Amino acid sequence: MAFKTIDLNMGPQHPSTHGVLRLRLAVDNELVLRVEPVLGYLHRGMEKLWESQTYVQAVPLTDRLDYLASLSNNLAYILAVEKLMGLEVPKRAQYIRVILAELQRLASHLAWLGFMANDIGAMSVLLYGFEAREGVLDVFEAYSGGRLTVHGMRIGGVPFDLDERVIGLVRRALDEIPRKVADIEGLLSQNRIWLHRTEGIGVLSAADAVAYGVTGPALRASGVAWDIRRDVPYSSYGDFDFAVPVFGHGDVYDRYLVRVEEIRQSLRIAGQALENLPPGDFRARVPRVLKIPPGEIFHSIEAPKGELGFYIRSDGSDKPERVKMRSPSFLNLQALELMCKENLFSDVVGILGSLDVVLGEVDK
Amino acid sequence: MTAHPLVVDFLIPVLKIAAVILYPLVMVIVMIWMERRVVALIQGRLGPNRVGFEGILQPAADAFKLFFKEDIIPRQADRFLFNLSPVLVLVSSLLAFCFIPLGESFRIKGYTLTLWVAESPVGLLLVLGLSSIGVFGIIFGGWASNSKYPLMGALRSVVQILSYEIPLGMTVLTVIFFSRSIDLVAIVNHQKDARIWFGFLLPVSFVVFWISGIAETNRAPFDLPEAESELVAGYHTEYSGMKFAFFYIAEYAHMVLVSSLVVILFFGGWLPPFPNVAALAFLHRIPGFLWYLAKIMFFLYLYVWIRATLPRYRFDALIKLAWKWLIPLSALNLVAVAVLRYVL
Numbered sequence: 001m002a003f004k005t006i007d008l009n010m011g012p013q014h015p016s017t018h019g020v021l022r023l024r025l026a027v028d029n030e031l032v033l034r035v036e037p038v039l040g041y042l043h044r045g046m047e048k049l050w051e052s053q054t055y056v057q058a059v060p061l062t063d064r065l066d067y068l069a070s071l072s073n074n075l076a077y078i079l080a081v082e083k084l085m086g087l088e089v090p091k092r093a094q095y096i097r098v099i100l101a102e103l104q105r106l107a108s109h110l111a112w113l114g115f116m117a118n119d120i121g122a123m124s125v126l127l128y129g130f131e132a133r134e135g136v137l138d139v140f141e142a143y144s145g146g147r148l149t150v151h152g153m154r155i156g157g158v159p160f161d162l163d164e165r166v167i168g169l170v171r172r173a174l175d176e177i178p179r180k181v182a183d184i185e186g187l188l189s190q191n192r193i194w195l196h197r198t199e200g201i202g203v204l205s206a207a208d209a210v211a212y213g214v215t216g217p218a219l220r221a222s223g224v225a226w227d228i229r230r231d232v233p234y235s236s237y238g239d240f241d242f243a244v245p246v247f248g249h250g251d252v253y254d255r256y257l258v259r260v261e262e263i264r265q266s267l268r269i270a271g272q273a274l275e276n277l278p279p280g281d282f283r284a285r286v287p288r289v290l291k292i293p294p295g296e297i298f299h300s301i302e303a304p305k306g307e308l309g310f311y312i313r314s315d316g317s318d319k320p321e322r323v324k325m326r327s328p329s330f331l332n333l334q335a336l337e338l339m340c341k342e343n344l345f346s347d348v349v350g351i352l353g354s355l356d357v358v359l360g361e362v363d364k
Numbered sequence: 365m366t367a368h369p370l371v372v373d374f375l376i377p378v379l380k381i382a383a384v385i386l387y388p389l390v391m392v393i394v395m396i397w398m399e400r401r402v403v404a405l406i407q408g409r410l411g412p413n414r415v416g417f418e419g420i421l422q423p424a425a426d427a428f429k430l431f432f433k434e435d436i437i438p439r440q441a442d443r444f445l446f447n448l449s450p451v452l453v454l455v456s457s458l459l460a461f462c463f464i465p466l467g468e469s470f471r472i473k474g475y476t477l478t479l480w481v482a483e484s485p486v487g488l489l490l491v492l493g494l495s496s497i498g499v500f501g502i503i504f505g506g507w508a509s510n511s512k513y514p515l516m517g518a519l520r521s522v523v524q525i526l527s528y529e530i531p532l533g534m535t536v537l538t539v540i541f542f543s544r545s546i547d548l549v550a551i552v553n554h555q556k557d558a559r560i561w562f563g564f565l566l567p568v569s570f571v572v573f574w575i576s577g578i579a580e581t582n583r584a585p586f587d588l589p590e591a592e593s594e595l596v597a598g599y600h601t602e603y604s605g606m607k608f609a610f611f612y613i614a615e616y617a618h619m620v621l622v623s624s625l626v627v628i629l630f631f632g633g634w635l636p637p638f639p640n641v642a643a644l645a646f647l648h649r650i651p652g653f654l655w656y657l658a659k660i661m662f663f664l665y666l667y668v669w670i671r672a673t674l675p676r677y678r679f680d681a682l683i684k685l686a687w688k689w690l691i692p693l694s695a696l697n698l699v700a701v702a703v704l705r706y707v708l
Contacts, residue, residue: 008512015596029519030679121584121676127407193585193675345516346594346678 005033012041016119016349019359023336023348030345035337039330042363050323055081055290056155058320063149065327066361068111071104071140072303073361074153079234080299080310081155085292090281093157094236095273099170100143100152101235101301102270106177107136108304109259109266112356113184116256119353120197125184132180135173142166155290157283170274174267181263188256198253202339202351205250212335215328216306217258218355222250228302235301240272252354259356291318298326305329305356325364329357372475380481388461391660392616396423398661399668406672433605438509441602445508450603450610453501457617460494463487464624465549467634467653479653480549487548488536488629495580495621498614499525505611506599517598520588520679527686528579528586534694535569535576538701539629542566552633559639563630568697570630572690574663577622579682581615584671588679623663631659 008025011017020041026034046065050058062073075097082089114129137147143166144152144159152159162170188194204214209222219226227244229237245261247254292314300309306328315321332355340348397412397420404411412419437446465487466479484490499521506518539562540546543554555561563570579586590598600611627633634652638644677685 006512016594030516117675121587122674123584124403124407124672127409131408187673188675191675193677193681196681197675197678344678344680346588346676349594 010348016353018115018352018357021333021352021357021359021362023352025345025348027345032340032343032345032348035340035348037333037336039333039363042359044364046364047323047325050320052319054318055292055320058323059154060149060151063146063151064360065325065364066108066303066305066308066329066358067149068358069104069108069304070146070148070150071100071152072108072301072308074151075101075235076299076301076303076308077310078153078155079301080297080312081292083299084295084297084312084314085155085290087156087284087286089157089235089284091236091278092161092280093282093284095277096158096162096282097153097235098237098240098273099162099270100140100158102266102273103136103139103170103173104150105266105304106173106263106270107133107140108356109263110136110177110181112259112304112353113181113256116350116353116356117184117188119349120194122187122191122194125187128180128184128187132177132184135169135176139166139169139173142169154283154286156286157281159283161282162277167274170270174271174274177263177267181260185260189260195253197347197350198256198354199251200249201252201343201347202354203249203251204335204339208335208338209250212338213331214306214335215331216302216304216356217255217262218332218335219306220244220246221254221258223248228300228307234299237269239276240269242269242272252350255354289318291316292320300326303328305358305361306332327361327364329355329359329361330364333357333362376477377481384461384481385458387466388458388617388620389613391620392613393420393423394661395616395620395664396426398664399671402665402668403672406669427609430605430609435605435607436602438511438602440510442508442510445504446602447607449501449503449505449508450607450614451501452504453498453614454610454617456494456497456501457614457621460491460621461617461624463491463494463548464621465552465628465633467651467656483547483549485545485547488540488546488551491548491621491625492533492536495618496525496529498618501614502599505603509599509602511602513595513597514599514601517590517595517601520595521582521599524582524586524588524682524686525580527683528576528690531572531686531690531694532576532580534691534698535566535573536629538566538569538698541701541705548628548633552628552635555632556635556639561630561632561635566630566697566701568693569701570626572694572697573630574626576686576690577626578667578670579686581618581622581667583615583619583667585674585677586682587671587676588682619664619667620660623660623667626663627656627659633659 006027008027009022010025011022012020022038022041024036024038025032046061049061059074059077062077063070065073110129110133114126117125140150140152141147144150204222206223209219209224223246225244225246230244242265245258247257294314294316296313298309298311300307308328309326311324312320313322336352339351401411412422415421415425437443462481463484469476469478502521503518506514542562543551545551582590600608603611634656636647636650636655638647
């Protein structure tokens with residue numbers, strides 16, 4: 001029985017396109033022939049907006065990029081500005097930034113774990129993931145007042161020192177998360193249905209991953225050992241002992257394994273940073289009106305979703321002349337068609353989930 | 365002394381027919397409430413607990429809301445089939461309850477009151493047949509919506525239900541080999557005389573029947589026709605208001621029906637457990653209907669538990685499971701039971 005090829009719109013209103021992504025699919029019954037992401041439903045003109053904000057005012061804009069990892073966005077932008085200024089940040093501030101960024105990675109990965117499992121149909125894991133993430137959000141709330149779009153870093157350092165209450169909350173989160181992640185792993189890692197839905201699905205070879213500019217957990221699941229925290233250390237990441245998990249199959253299951261392992265490594269890094277928190281200032285002296293001499297810079301960090309970079313060109317005023325983001329979700333999404341072709345319709349959902357795209361960052 | 369003919373010929377049948385409509389609906393309400401509360405508790409939430417005692421009236425409030433919602437019929441839809449299919453789905457699953465016995469018949473003042481509406485020597489066949497008619501509602505609904513996701517949901521559901529009818533039918537045959545009857549009351553009575561429930565006698569049949577039953581009712585992990593992360597809402601995507609509620613109620617009524625069948629075929633219907641242990645004879649004093657309800661509730665709970673735990677199958681794995689595992693297994697089981705029955 002031959003079915004006509006159907007053009008199917010998945011999104012922008014669809015339960016599992018994680019926001020407002022629209023995929024134009026061509027399907028032959030259940031078989032997917034073409035996948036074309038249609039972007040722009042969440043476009044807010046971020047890069048243009050930047051040009052009308054001062055360097056300091058622009059920091060909260062980054063919160064709204066990848067809204068599941070706002071502190072990582074803060075860090076990427078601020079590090080780029082500091083590098084352009086040639087500003088040296090106190091060691092204590094660097095360590096606090098590491099703690100916050102790693103907690104943010106935990107929050108992002110835990111939320112991903114929940115979304116991913118929900119896409120595959122394990123509805124309870126969604127809630128378990130969010131419950132585990134709650135401990136991290138409590139830290140953010142106590143530290144800066146925000147939970148989702150946390151504005152928790154400043155040019156020159158961090159806005160507040162870590163007080164006893166926040167440190168207690170961090171310790172509690174670091175203690176609780178391993179147990180909760182173990183529960184989730186118990187439900188998924190050896191589950192036959194989960195294995196069938198993830199193993200060998202959406203394979204991305206190492207060569208293709210590099211060619212498409214895929215970064216982050218998806219790249220490491222394809223067998224490329226590239227982690228900016230280790231390979232081009234920033235913000236004192238060189239001081240910490242952590243492993244970079246790499247798996248070789250490049251399928252959805254390996255992306256799951258990479259992220260679960262990264263949760264453990266993030267716990268280690270945050271724990272080490274908290275134990276060895278150096279004394280001193282938490283903020284460098286920064287002029288109130290920040291004028292940066294003409295020049296240009298590109299700096300990138302390892303955000304939870306991949307390599308997040310900022311290109312900034314300064315014309316000597318207090319506002320950047322041009323800002324360009326290299327957002328990991330946008331580039332990772334480009335490899336979607338390659339992975340989805342000739343797969344079944346159900347797998348598109350799983351593969352898209354495994355890439356961990358956030359539309360705030362794709363559409364900017 | 366005999367009862368008044370008006371009571372016997374009119375009042376009792378009318379009451380029974382009312383009961384046959386009300387009983388599944390009450391069970392559906394209980395099931396919806398239980399599912400939402402149990403899933404919530406498994407997930408570390410509270411679930412609906414505001415309307416009525418512990419939220420027991422939440423399903424009623426939902427139905428009330430759906431009743432007042434705008435009834436939208438898509439412009440391209442085939443209006444006749446679009447309107448027909450929710451009715452078909454609901455009526456077929458409610459009608460099947462006519463043949464489901466709720467307990468032993470008992471005598472009041474010389475009149476034998478039976479706890480079923482229609483007694484049929486082929487009750488099992490009728491129940492299976494009626495519950496299969498529901499699939500037409502799903503096909504018509506998916507096709508008549510004239511929309512892509514419902515169509516895909518309907519296509520999936522046809523293949524799924526047709527595939528799982530086969531092992532279901534073959535396992536039912538093994539029960540019939542032992543009971544030598546397809547009258548549901550006779551099947552239970554046979555288990556009473558044999559002093560063993562068929563579920564313990566035919567464990568393979570029970571497992572295959574239960575898995576197929578979950579697939580027949582389109583429930584997780586086989587809820588592909590309405591997989592919300594893939595097909596939005598599957599075959600009933602375009603339905604709203606009471607028509608959607610009809611699908612919803614029918615799905616839950618179907619679950620109650622499958623649970624009832626499992627209990628009747630494999631777990632002795634309204635019979636109390638441990639018939640052979642003299643020390644537990646007091647269990648026989650509890651009315652059979654309560655045993656029956658308790659057993660049904662257990663299987664409904666199992667539905668919920670499975671749904672909260674397992675991810676969803678992919679379509680090809682679902683069909684593979686039916687054709688490569690369940691159908692050969694049930695065929696082997698059928699032959700083995702037939703030989704066993706012949707030898708015994």
